[in-house]
Amino acid sequence: MGNGKFINGKLNFMVTSEYALTATEKTSVKTDLQNASNFMFEATGGQVQFGDVYLVDNSIGKVDAEILLFDTPNALSGGTKGEFGIPNKFARINKGSRNDSSVVVHELAHHIWNLGDEYAGPLTSFLINKLVTSPNRSTIPVLQPTVTANSLAGQLALISFGGNNNNIRKTIVSNSVTEIVVDSDFPDLPTNSSESYGWRQDINIVCSPNNNVCIMHAVGKTLFCDSTNHSNSGTDQEVLHHNSCWETIIGNSAFNNLVVPNSAPAIPPDAVNFLDLEKQGRFALVFDISGSMAGEKLEYTKQGVKYWIDNFSLADDFLSLIAYNSANNILLPLTKVSSIPNGTAQLENNVDALLSGGQTNIRDAIIQGVNQITSIPNRSVSQAVLVLTDGKHNRPTGTSLLEAIPTLDANDVKAMTIGIGEPSDVNFDDLDDLAFTTNGLSYLVGFSNPTDIETALAEANLFLTGNIIDSDFTDFVPSPPQKKYSGKISSLYKTKTNPSLKDVCKILENPLKFKDKTFSLPFDEKLFKVKNVLIEKGCLQANFTINYRTDADVDIFLVNPSNELVEINNNNVRKISDADSHKIILVNKPKSGVWKMVLFLKRLSRVAPKTTVNITVGGKNNELSVWGSATKSYYKKGEPLRLKANASLGSNNLSGLKVYADIRNSDGNKITIELKDGDVLTAESGKYSAEFGGLKKGKYKGVIYIEGQSKSILADSLHLVTHSPAKTKSFNFVINSGKFKRAIPFYFQKS
Numbered sequence: 001m002g003n004g005k006f007i008n009g010k011l012n013f014m015v016t017s018e019y020a021l022t023a024t025e026k027t028s029v030k031t032d033l034q035n036a037s038n039f040m041f042e043a044t045g046g047q048v049q050f051g052d053v054y055l056v057d058n059s060i061g062k063v064d065a066e067i068l069l070f071d072t073p074n075a076l077s078g079g080t081k082g083e084f085g086i087p088n089k090f091a092r093i094n095k096g097s098r099n100d101s102s103v104v105v106h107e108l109a110h111h112i113w114n115l116g117d118e119y120a121g122p123l124t125s126f127l128i129n130k131l132v133t134s135p136n137r138s139t140i141p142v143l144q145p146t147v148t149a150n151s152l153a154g155q156l157a158l159i160s161f162g163g164n165n166n167n168i169r170k171t172i173v174s175n176s177v178t179e180i181v182v183d184s185d186f187p188d189l190p191t192n193s194s195e196s197y198g199w200r201q202d203i204n205i206v207c208s209p210n211n212n213v214c215i216m217h218a219v220g221k222t223l224f225c226d227s228t229n230h231s232n233s234g235t236d237q238e239v240l241h242h243n244s245c246w247e248t249i250i251g252n253s254a255f256n257n258l259v260v261p262n263s264a265p266a267i268p269p270d271a272v273n274f275l276d277l278e279k280q281g282r283f284a285l286v287f288d289i290s291g292s293m294a295g296e297k298l299e300y301t302k303q304g305v306k307y308w309i310d311n312f313s314l315a316d317d318f319l320s321l322i323a324y325n326s327a328n329n330i331l332l333p334l335t336k337v338s339s340i341p342n343g344t345a346q347l348e349n350n351v352d353a354l355l356s357g358g359q360t361n362i363r364d365a366i367i368q369g370v371n372q373i374t375s376i377p378n379r380s381v382s383q384a385v386l387v388l389t390d391g392k393h394n395r396p397t398g399t400s401l402l403e404a405i406p407t408l409d410a411n412d413v414k415a416m417t418i419g420i421g422e423p424s425d426v427n428f429d430d431l432d433d434l435a436f437t438t439n440g441l442s443y444l445v446g447f448s449n450p451t452d453i454e455t456a457l458a459e460a461n462l463f464l465t466g467n468i469i470d471s472d473f474t475d476f477v478p479s480p481p482q483k484k485y486s487g488k489i490s491s492l493y494k495t496k497t498n499p500s501l502k503d504v505c506k507i508l509e510n511p512l513k514f515k516d517k518t519f520s521l522p523f524d525e526k527l528f529k530v531k532n533v534l535i536e537k538g539c540l541q542a543n544f545t546i547n548y549r550t551d552a553d554v555d556i557f558l559v560n561p562s563n564e565l566v567e568i569n570n571n572n573v574r575k576i577s578d579a580d581s582h583k584i585i586l587v588n589k590p591k592s593g594v595w596k597m598v599l600f601l602k603r604l605s606r607v608a609p610k611t612t613v614n615i616t617v618g619g620k621n622n623e624l625s626v627w628g629s630a631t632k633s634y635y636k637k638g639e640p641l642r643l644k645a646n647a648s649l650g651s652n653n654l655s656g657l658k659v660y661a662d663i664r665n666s667d668g669n670k671i672t673i674e675l676k677d678g679d680v681l682t683a684e685s686g687k688y689s690a691e692f693g694g695l696k697k698g699k700y701k702g703v704i705y706i707e708g709q710s711k712s713i714l715a716d717s718l719h720l721v722t723h724s725p726a727k728t729k730s731f732n733f734v735i736n737s738g739k740f741k742r743a744i745p746f747y748f749q750k751s
Helices: 023-043 101-113 236-241 245-251 296-312 343-352 362-373 401-410 428-437 450-465 480-495 501-507 717-722
Strands: 005-007 010-017 049-056 067-070 091-094 124-128 139-143 156-160 167-175 179-182 197-201 273-276 282-288 318-324 328-336 383-389 414-420 442-445 467-476 528-535 541-547 553-559 573-578 582-588 593-603 611-620 624-630 641-649 652-655 658-665 670-674 688-692 698-708 712-714 740-750
Touching: 010 023, 023 049, 023 101, 023 273, 091 101, 101 245, 197 717, 236 245, 282 296, 282 362, 296 318, 296 343, 296 383, 296 414, 296 450, 296 573, 296 582, 318 343, 318 362, 328 343, 328 362, 362 383, 362 401, 383 428, 383 450, 401 414, 401 428, 414 428, 414 450, 428 442, 442 450, 450 467, 450 541, 450 611, 467 528, 467 624, 480 501, 480 593, 501 553, 501 593, 528 541, 528 611, 541 553, 541 593, 553 582, 593 611, 624 698, 624 740, 641 658, 641 698, 641 740, 670 688, 712 717
Parallel strands: 010 049, 010 067, 049 273, 067 091, 282 318, 282 383, 383 414, 414 442, 442 740, 467 740
Antiparallel strands: 005 010, 124 139, 124 197, 139 179, 156 167, 156 197, 167 179, 318 328, 467 611, 528 593, 541 582, 541 611, 553 593, 573 582, 624 641, 641 652, 641 688, 652 712, 658 670, 658 698, 698 740
């Protein structure tokens, strides 16, 4: 699925709910959303209504949703500030207010058009004068108030005590140029507040006296204000945009064909086209076999395709394989994996038999991939075309691979592009546009090592089906211990298919020991590497994957947070792949805490001077979703690298996180870039970004890391305050998020 779109007067978008949608509940949701669409139709003079609305539950697909339904008694609904269509950004609609169409449309108006509220002014900060002591608990000494005496009477003042979990709001009764007096005592002297500033809000401002105007003013109003009835008296909308709601709507480039309505719609609204999303994945692997792929590139690509078939094709998923040059060779029409004729072994033989030759028609291969995905009824919450190519689209002459975007877009199919080769040989700009326009990912990998393609595919799979907890690598080099024990190691693995870590340590003459709940290596780093991985509470499934050269061999063992060796079984822990170039262990309902991946060197590469092991750990947690990316995979000379990221837990976008990117070039040199948050508590909070212009020419792999501590801050907290009734006196902006870590890999080249 993609994110929301506005096409021909209709809003097409996805809705997910935190709670399960029973048949009865789903009917109720559809009724409420149809009523909200009708309300939107009336409010816009018949110009905007809901079109295709996709429904799914249990927070599945939250990163693509425009509305998240939640069920928290007394909690407020809310919308973002104009972030419709941005991954992992959504309007929050509480179950208790879902049947009030004016509330749903009000929050969507925030989310779609960045309309401000028209029932009050914005929250304005003021400095608390901490050079003096408050004379009492109801008097706030202030610096530079820039207001006249008693002009703030009737407004609300908010200050924080003990951090963001205790924000107290009072009504101002009077003010001078040096202090503000409120109607009752704060819990402590205001000069003992935890921040050096407070916030005030004028709640005595209204938009229009007309009973029907404005939806952004009050519940029950049915129209948006325009230039003839908008108040310029300082409402949030006026301060934010300096114009009416309709002027702001039309000023949005996606809606500039709308006009201010002067009458009710002449025709009734359409019925919303509700579609229940399937939860099984639908994936089309579309890979290049043109003449330029001859030799290692094609062999490594074949290995990558088989890697996906072996490891990421779940029994209930649907899969299609298309090899292409100037024409398409459909090796597998879209088929349920468990129903593939003659099984996957024959399919892999067919892949192996392919030869290179011909020109390159990427556009039609992608369109054929979409045709396969849509060849069965309904749509899936996760559907994507994975494109592997080393070349430039050159057939038919005069066409562009970007001509596939409308087909991808219209069918809500993501493009995941993997470019194999040098920028001079590959359409990197076009592949970037293809991926980022459809909210997919774009990878740039080399072709000297097949594990680069396999690692990119592993990361793409986790992006589509869950989240990546960590992405890293480690190196093994030749050593005397490896040479000394190579014979014993070989004999052990010949006699036991899956020896335990205890078995391995026994032949190394150093039995495994645990002391005081602390795990230490039984040998040195020349044979073992340990990777610590934080698994958060609520994680439903963890996937531990390693990739390495086919002429080497590495095994993987797990130690859980209780320092217990994890036994491989067929229930909660399964080794789902034990191939020549990779190992994958899947753990259902993993214990929260720090897990240890113990990597054991069975055999060094006989060709490469070192054996590099790529590590990818995935976690499935529908409550926790993250999104981030570099803006492209190929940066020209002088262009700075640009990064962005965000995270949400349940229905809340998060701030107060540690977000950074580690970037390595082909020589292994690393730089770390901090992604900075917007202003805390404001609408800009939770939007992490960075720009860096100091990179030299070369190929790079980066990973954006998002780390949460035990407590995080609610992004755009002040919006919660402005939406709360004046009688609400205290606010908690802190979320008990628990410790977590997520990784978002990206590849790029700098010229």
